[in-house]
Every structure is written in C-alpha cells, then in structure tokens.
Amino acid sequence: MARSTARVSRRDPGTDEPVRQRLLGEATRLFAERGFERTSVQEIVAAVGVTKGAMYHYFDSKDDLLKEIYGRVLRLQMERLTMFADAEGPVAERLHAAAMDVVITSVENLDDTKIFFLSMHQLAPEVQKTVRAERRRYHERFRDLVIEGQRTGVFSDAVPAEMVVDFFFGSVHHLGTWYNPDGPLSGAEVGRHFADLLLASLRP
C-alpha cells in the first residue's frame, strides 16, 4: 500500500495543486490493486476525500486519469534510460547499469508497472497508439545499446538485438505480477540478477 508514485509530486513543484496530485495518487494505487474497470470513480474520490465534481474539475474523465498515469510513467522511464545510455564508459557497463535501473525503478513504482500492462485496453485507440509509439522509441534506445555491443564484438550476435530486448523487457514488465516489496529481495538485488542474466546471455 505504499504510494509508489510519491516521487512524482516533485516533478513540477508550484504548479501541482494538492487535490489533483492526490487524485492521481489514489487512482494509481486503486487501479493497480483492483484494475481500472473494477475501480469506480466514487472509490477514488472517497479515498481522497473530495466529491466527484472535484475530480471532473481536474480531469476530463476516468480515462483521462489513466492517460495521465501513462504519460507520467513514459516520461520517467525515458528520462532514466537516457541518463544511463548516454553516460561514459564501456557499453557492457552502461547496459548493465540501465538494465539494473529499470528494474529498480519498476519496483519502486510497482503500481505503475502493474497498471502499464494491465490497462492498455482501457485507453482510447488513439492514446493507445501514442503510448505504443513512445514505448517503441524506448525499446529502440535500449536495443541500440545491444547493437553497439554486438558491432564492437563485446556481445554475441547469435540472437537478434530486437529479440534480446523483447526477452528482457518481458521479464521486467512482469515484475508487477510476482514481486513483493515486503519479501526478502530488494529491488536492487533483483535488478542485479536480471542485469547479470542479460549480460550473461550476451557473452560471445
């Protein structure tokens, strides 16, 4: 029940009013916990302590809430990937760091991770398209690291880079299904293992 997205409110201090952020926060928590369709607007506003009208003052619709959540996730993930991919150092190190980080971030915002693949259907077709396009760009950025390593002979090219990326991100996205924040493994530990597996599978 930890509000996984608490860090988001730091995003734009000054502009973000409390109520809007609280609505987004509770919506995230509830969508992750019981799914978009099984969460009623009534439940969200009750959790925040306002009325429906307030929600419709800040958001166009229930779908709009979801859209905002997707936007937030996409923005955050791309930011972090760029940071690691553009760093200095050997490609193997950069890939390992980026891989570890996406696991850690996914675990820190586990609600977002759950929602991302559970609720794609609920987005309006055109929004879905935007999300997928943004997602593709993200994958491509990651894939380029693999290709870079393959070209320089650091990584094996037995399996196409594209597929390596799909393989890896499938694992990451499914963290929402099984990872338990109260369990024995920290996000960093899982991240290290996942990154190790990725790098191991790429050894020439």
Added chain:
Amino acid sequence: MARSTARVSRRDPGTDEPVRQRLLGEATRLFAERGFERTSVQEIVAAVGVTKGAMYHYFDSKDDLLKEIYGRVLRLQMERLTMFADAEGPVAERLHAAAMDVVITSVENLDDTKIFFLSMHQLAPEVQKTVRAERRRYHERFRDLVIEGQRTGVFSDAVPAEMVVDFFFGSVHHLGTWYNPDGPLSGAEVGRHFADLLLASLRP
C-alpha cells in the same frame, strides 16, 4: 444451475455439443481482443448466434466462462511441460526443449496467453488462489530442471534458479503483448531464440 462444469471433461470433439464449445471459443477471442470487463455477455452470444439463455444453460456465469478458460490453459501447459521434463536425455537438452515448447504453445494459443495475465483480477479470490497454486507448481517443475543442471555443474548457479525461472517466464508471458502471428517470425523461431538466451545465460 450447476450442470455446466460437470461436462467439461468430455472434451472429445465428437461428443461435445457445438454450442458450448463455440461459446468458449468466442469468449476466448473476445476476452483477448478487448478484455473481460469490456466484453458483454450479449456480445459473446451474438457472436455465436444464440441468446443469453443458452449461455446460462451451459455456464453458471460470465465468471464461469473465464474459469473454464484458465482451467484449459493450466491443464495444457502442465501436460506439455511434464512431457518434456520427464523425457530422456541431458538436462540442458530437456530444458531447451521445454523452453522452446512453452513459447510455441503460447504463440499457438495467443489469446489464452493474453487473457492469462490480463484477467487474473476478474477471477473470484478463491479461484485466483487455485490458479496461482497451480501456476506455482508449474514454475517449480520448471525450476527443478534448472536446479538439476546447477547441481550437476552443467549450469551456472550465479543467479538463483527461482529467479532464472521468473526471468524466463516473464518473457514468455509477455509474448501476448507484442507477438504478431502475421509477422515475419514463426513461433518456433522465437522459441529457439528464447531457449537459446535462457541456456546462454546459464552457461557456467
């Protein structure tokens, strides 16, 4: 009222009534296409060409339809895994074959794959528990193969077997998200790549 589930076992194509199977088939297609909650009973029966009464003759509820789908998937996957795991030959070969097969089967029944992780929320809590338990047994059977290899020194034990399995199945389950049957890659090709990556990551 509960005439339905009793019949499930006689799934021989010749004995089974067409209507029941067609209902299950269309439900699977529609749940995969647009999600459980966004599919109405009306749409399912319309797709089959019968009325609601017919559906409620064969199934207790809309949830019951979903339960049947889960049952079918779990049964099939366990059957196939057992077949490959219990075969003769070196553990590396058996693991590779099982890994490839689960990909191929997931791709052949892509709708089932999509539904499995999309609709877990919709199952009644006790059914969810059963499904998770069955799923755990499945993972354990797979994990045992990895452990066997680690114990015999064929596989590295740098990463815990449990985690290797979670890593691998995350990738498999996410096939529903990106795999396109009309695309350039056959299920067998993806299966081979995935199995190769798994084995590569386990090299000592």
Added chain:
Amino acid sequence: MARSTARVSRRDPGTDEPVRQRLLGEATRLFAERGFERTSVQEIVAAVGVTKGAMYHYFDSKDDLLKEIYGRVLRLQMERLTMFADAEGPVAERLHAAAMDVVITSVENLDDTKIFFLSMHQLAPEVQKTVRAERRRYHERFRDLVIEGQRTGVFSDAVPAEMVVDFFFGSVHHLGTWYNPDGPLSGAEVGRHFADLLLASLRP
C-alpha cells in the same frame, strides 16, 4: 391528460406488446406536458410501472423514444393527407377537406402536435434531417393542391403557393400552444374556421 395517441396502438395489432405501447404513450404525454429534457426516463417508467431496464429493452435510448414518436406522427399525417388529396371532386373541396382534417387530427393528437415543434432540437442531426425531408414532402403534397387550383383559375395566385402553405401550417402547428380540449371550441369548429380562412385568402 387524455392519451391523444391511443389510436396508434391499432397500427399493428399482434406485434405491439402492451409495455412498449404504454411506454410510448406515457412518454408522449410527459414530453408534451413538460418537454423532453425536463422529463426523466425515471418518470416515464414510473408512470408505466416498470423499471428502466424494461425501457432499454424496447428502446435504444431516450432519444429513440422521441424518434419513434416523430415517426408515428409523420406516418399518420401523410396517410391522411394522401387520402384527402387523392379523393374525387373539385380542388377547392379537396383542399378544404384536407385543411380541416389536419386541424382535427392535430387537435386529436395534441400531445404529438406540441412535441413536434418543441423537440426537434433533441433529435440527432441525421434523424432531424430525415424528419425535415419527410415534412417537406408533406408540404409539397399540400402545395400541389394549391398550385392545381391556381393553374385552373379557381385560386388567386397573388401569393406564391409555397408561402400560402407555410402560412397555413404555421397556424396549424401552433395549435399546440393555445388550443384547449376542454375549451368551448371543438376541433372540427377550429378546423372549419381555419379551412375557411385559407380558402377565403385564395379567392381570386
């Protein structure tokens, strides 16, 4: 409060179920009494003694109810006009009879008359177009009688036939605004006066 549309149920005996007709009847009464927007679906079904679900079993939406009412009115009026216009006899007599009849029918179905011009806005654009087209055909049929009289010299052509028709039907349609069934004037009396005025204004 007389159900002005009672005669409609004779339209298709055998096919029309009681509930559907009763819904249409109460909707007509209430739309005329307080306007479409100020009548809630709840009020309609309460007046009939069923639940909302029943209404949505027979009609697609509240708008659909209105559409049906328009269809009924248009059908009835065209039928009657055709009957009088196609009769035997001098054109002056036929026009007088048709004019009288439209007044009598408008008064007998006063609720329909009120609704017709009050609720055009509420129809979906495409339905509105259909209604207007049908209405135009009706006017043209009437106008043709005037033209026939003008061509044969029975009527003056000082004012264009088109305008004579608009002039006359404005009066007819506004009956809903002032006519009181419990007042001193019968529909036939008003009809005679209106028809007399029409014919008088057409004297050469």
Added chain:
Amino acid sequence: MARSTARVSRRDPGTDEPVRQRLLGEATRLFAERGFERTSVQEIVAAVGVTKGAMYHYFDSKDDLLKEIYGRVLRLQMERLTMFADAEGPVAERLHAAAMDVVITSVENLDDTKIFFLSMHQLAPEVQKTVRAERRRYHERFRDLVIEGQRTGVFSDAVPAEMVVDFFFGSVHHLGTWYNPDGPLSGAEVGRHFADLLLASLRP
C-alpha cells in the same frame, strides 16, 4: 444577489457595460441555436470570454437570462404594435402595416422568435404566467383592429376575430422554424405576403 434586473432599463449603448450585453447576446444566440437546456452556462461564458463568476455577477441564474430575453421581446413587440395600431388612417391600412411589421421584426430578431416558443417550458411558473398575460394583451390589441374593421363592415365577420388572430400569429411565430435569412425572400417580402393573405381572408 439581485443586483441584475435593476440595470435592465439603462440599455443605452454607451452606458451599458459590455459584458452584461455580450452575455445576453451570446445566450440568445445559443438558446436559439440549440435550445435552453442544451446550452450550458459554461458554453455561454466561454463564448463571451469570461468565467461563470462574471455571469453570476450580472444575473441571478441561468433562468434569469431567459427571463430577460422574454422581457426584451415582449417590450419591443408591444411598442411596435402600439405604434402602428394608433396611427392615422383606415383600419385596413393600419392592420396591414401592423401585420407586415410584426413579420419584419420577427425576422430581424429571428433568434428571439425561435426562443419564444421553444423555451416557454423553462420559465418558472409565475414568470410563465406573466409572459402569457403580456402576450394576451398583445393579441387583444391586434384583435381589436380586426373587430374595428368587422364592425365598420370593412372586414368579413364570417370567422371570429379571436380566431383570425390566432390563425395569423401561428404563422408569424413559426417563421423561426423555416425562415432563412440567407434565402431568396427578404423579411419585407414575406411580411407583405403574410399581410396580403390576412387582408384577403378578411375581405367581406
């Protein structure tokens, strides 16, 4: 809270605040275009470029806006009728002029004409009563002209004066339904035709 209506009398273009007039103007346009209920306060203020608070500063309520519109129409029409009825000259000429003028005025303020009969339902009962009373006085003033002509033998009394007036005004009020300012007919032309028809129908 009731600061608004006091101001109505100072309608001199120079003294009046722009905002109040613009609100009334856009409200008139929108009510005519899509009906009172289908126009939201939000749409009105957006069209003017202010916020809701501004509207509630000048008007007590949305209904108050409508009341003002009715008041404006009633005042204007009575003013003009009085002008023509009290003029010099034979009654036939005065009636013809008054009849023509009401058509021209109705066409010049076509939005008002549309609203008048479309939105009567939306007025509070007591306001409705006032409007109807004022309207009756208006009709009576017109009817008196007809009676004057009938008594002096200039007009036929085959049809009661009351009915002649209802007949004529039905036509006038319905202009909002069909008259198109961009069409081939000017208001004056329609006015002449309508007045001619009225006079023709009254020929002894």
Added chain:
DNA sequence: AATGAATGAGGCTTCATTCAT
C-alpha cells in the same frame, strides 16, 4: 468586477442475471 475550486444532485445508460415458457 471577477476568478476558480468544489459541491451535490440528478441524469442516462449498461449489464449480468433471473424466470416463466
């Protein structure tokens, strides 16, 4: 003179399910 956040009531509609036949 005007804003913008927030309310609260009410509206339309969807839908899984039941039941008599």
Added chain:
DNA sequence: AATGAATGAAGCCTCATTCAT
C-alpha cells in the same frame, strides 16, 4: 435446449450554483 422480457444495481458524467478570495 433455448428464448425473450424484465430486473436492479451500479457506473460515468453533467451542470447550475456557491464561496472564499
């Protein structure tokens, strides 16, 4: 084996209005 009418609960959303500033 199957129909079709009907229910009842719940859901999303709109909107006129208020109020502190």
